[in-house]
Amino acid sequence: MLSVEMYPSLTLGPQRFGDCFYRDRQPPAHMPLFPPACDMAAKALPPRLLAPPPVPNEPVTKTPKDEVRMELENASLWKQFSSVGTEMIITKKGRRMFPGLRLKLSGLNPSLRYILLLDIIPADNSRYRFQGGGWQAVGGAEARLPDRVFIHPDSPATGAHWQSRTISFHYAKLTNNTLDTQGHIILHSLHRYQPRVHVIEARDVLRWGGGQHSFVFPETQFITVTAYQNNKITELKISSNPFAKGFREEGMNSKKQRDARQKRKVSVLTETLDIVNCDPCDSTELQPTSTDLQALALASLPQLPDPSCGFRPEEASYQDTLVPDQSLDLGQAFMASQMSDISISMANGMQNAPGSEVANGIIERSDTMGEQAYTSTFPAAQTNSSFPSAPLPHSSSSFSSLPVPSSSDTSNPQPSIPPIDYPSLLSASPTLSSSSTTPSLQQTSFTFPTPPPSNSSSPQPLLSSSSPSAYHTMPETISPHTPTEASFPAPPSTCQPGLQGQISAHSLLTQPSQPLQDEPISNGNNVPSDQSSAGFIYPNILSANPDPVTTQPLPNQNHLPAHSLQWPLPTHGAPSSFSFPSVPPHMQNMSFPNPGSAHPALHLQNLSHQAQASSLAAAFPPSSFTHSSSSLSHPPFQPSSCLAVSSSFQQCATSLPPTAHPQNLPNPSTSSSTSSYPPVEISAIPQFNPAAPYRPEMVLHHPSLLPQLDPSLPSSLPSSTPTPGLYPAFPSYPLRLCQDPHSSLSIPFRHLYRQHQHGHAHPQGSYLDMSTRAVF
DNA sequence: TCGTCTGGCACTTTTGAATGGC
C-alpha cells in the first residue's frame, strides 16, 4: 500500500490552469474543468491517504490515438541556442524560459480531452561549471528538488483545441527557490535539464488516464544558471527575446548606451560639482530635474574606472547631443536625440528577432526567420569558437558527420563536448523552412490502459481509461474515448478555478517511440534538421550521462514496435498512479496505467538509472553540454541526428550484446527507420531482471526515496558499478502537478489540500503547507 | 580568492483601466 508517507516530498504547487482564465486575453476554448460535483467530492477528501495502486488485469487495446505527434515549432530557435549551449536563467521569483516551448500537436482525437503537462527533469546527475568557454561537469548533482509539473493553462481541452493552435508553455517559470510558493518549477542552478511534454487523455483534471504520450526534444536541453555564462547565449537571448530588445545594439540599454549614460552621469556630476564649487551662490540654474537628481545620485556612487568606457568616436555624437548643458533634462534630451535610433532599433529588432518568443502566445512561424537571425548574428557559430572543447569522445559513425572542434585541452579529464552544430546541419538542410514540417520521427506512444479498480472497495472514479473494460465495474466513470461534450456538464462556478495543489504522478513515462515510418532516417547528415523538432516519446528515463559501467546498450523498450506497445497493467501499478495527497481513497489515484512489471519493458522504468541510462545515452546523447564524467565519453550530441540515433539505436541495441557501448553503435544513417523491433528477452539482461532488489514503484518512481534505497542498487548492478550519486542517474521521474496560485480556479483542490493550517497569505490567494514542507 | 547568487537598475513589452469621441 502506498501512502503519502512514502512520498514525503509530495508538495502542492500553484496550478497554472488559472492562466487560461486569469491572464490569457484570448479566452481559450475551454471545456469545463470539473465535474459538477467536484467541489463536493473535494470536500469529502480525507487527508493523506492514497488508494492502493491500480491493479492491471486487462490488456490494453491499441487505438488510433497512438499516432499522436508533436512538433517543436520553434525548433530552429532552440537549435540555435543548443548549438551554443542553452542556458536558462533561474531566479528566486521565477524566470520564464526562453526560448519557450512552442508545440504543434496532431493525431489527437478531436473529441477527447487532453491535459498537457510540462516537466523538467535532470538530464544527468552532474553539476556543471562554465570553464574554458564550455560547460564542464564538475561534480555530482545536488539532491533532487520537489518535482513540479506545469499544466498547460488550456488543460484540459479537446484534441481539436490542441491541434488548432500553437501550444506554448511560455508561462512556465523556473526558479531556484526550493521554498518557492508560486508553483514554479524548481531547479538547481548549474545543472542540466531536459524538458518533457506529456499529453494525457483526461476528461478533466480529476479524471486522467487512458492514453498518455510523452515527448522529449533533445535540443531543448539546457543548463540552469543565475547569470549567463556564455556571451553567445546572451547575444542570442537579446537578439531573440523581445523583452531584451533594449539590450540590442540599437537599444536604449545596449552596452554603448549604458556606457554613454554612465559617462553622462559622471559628466553631470562633475559639471555640477564644478558649478557648485565655482559659483555656489548661483544655485537657481542648477535646479536639477528628476533625471538630473537621479543622475546625481548615481554619479555620487564610486565611479567605475572602466578603461573600456573611454571616449569612443562612435559615441561622440551621444556626448555632444546628450549633454548639451546643465539645465537640459538629460533624459528628455537623450530620448529626443535617440528617437530615430529607437524607431530603427525597434523595427530592426522585430526583424532581427523573428524567432522571438512572443509572450502572448501568438502563433508565429519563427523557425526560418529565426534561423536567418541566427546566421546573421552568429555566422561563426559553426566554428564553435566559444567551445574550445576537448576532443570529442570517440565518435561513432553515427556522428561522424559532425564537425569535431579542435581540442584546447585534451588532458582535461572532463572534456567538454562542443555544441551541436546546428547551423551546419541547417545548412545541409536547405529545405528546412519550417519546423512544422513533418518530423522524421513518429511520436507514437503506447496507450496506458486505465487499470480497473483493484477491488470493489477501492473505487477509482478519477481514472479514465482507454480500456473500456476498466469501467465495467465503475459505471460512474465515463470512458475518455467517449466524446465528452455532451457528457461533461459545465462545472459550477466554484469549480471553475483550476487545481490547486500539486499532484504526484508516477510513471507517466512512455515507452520510446518508434521511428517515423513514413520518414525513415537514412542519414545523419541528410536528415532534415527539423527532425529534431519531432518529439521523442520519452522513454521513461532520459539519460545523457550513462554510467560507465552500465552503458551497455540495453535493448529495453526500444525493441518493441510502438504499435504493439500495449502493456498489461502492472500488478503493482504504483508507478502508474497519480497520487493525490490527502485525497480520499476513491480519489487518490490518478491512475496512469503503467507499462508495469507485467511486461518486460516495465522493468525498464525501474532501472532508469541503470540500464536506461545507457540506452538513452544513445537515444539522447548530450547536447552541446559537456558531461565529463571521467569514465564517460559521449558522442557529440547532435539533436537531429540524435533522433536518428534514437530510432536506429532501438534497432541496433537489440542486436548488440549487453556490453556494447553506445559509441559502437552503427551509424544511424545506415539503419532504416522502421516500426518493427524484434522483441527482446528482457530478463536476459541483468539490469532488467524483474527481481530487482527494490520495488520500483516505491523507489525509482519516487526520488525522495532513492537515497535511502541506493545501497540496494549495487545488487542489481555489476560489482564494478560506482556508487550512485545523490540519486540514481536517471530514475523514473514522476510527474508532479503544480497548481497556479494565480488561478482563481482552485476551489476544488483547495479542499483537497487544505488539511494543514500553515496557510500563508498570498496576494493572489492563500496557499498551504503540506506537512513536510512549506509550499505557500 | 573565487565562484555563485542576489537585488536593484534601466529598458522593454504586456496588460488593463481610464478617457474621449461617436
Place this chain on the structure above:
DNA sequence: AGCCATTCAAAAGTGCCAGACG
C-alpha cells in the same frame, strides 16, 4: 447608454551590474 479607439500607467519580463555570500 453603449461601443470603439486611444492613451496612460502599472505590472511584468529582460539582461546588466555591483555587491554579498559561502
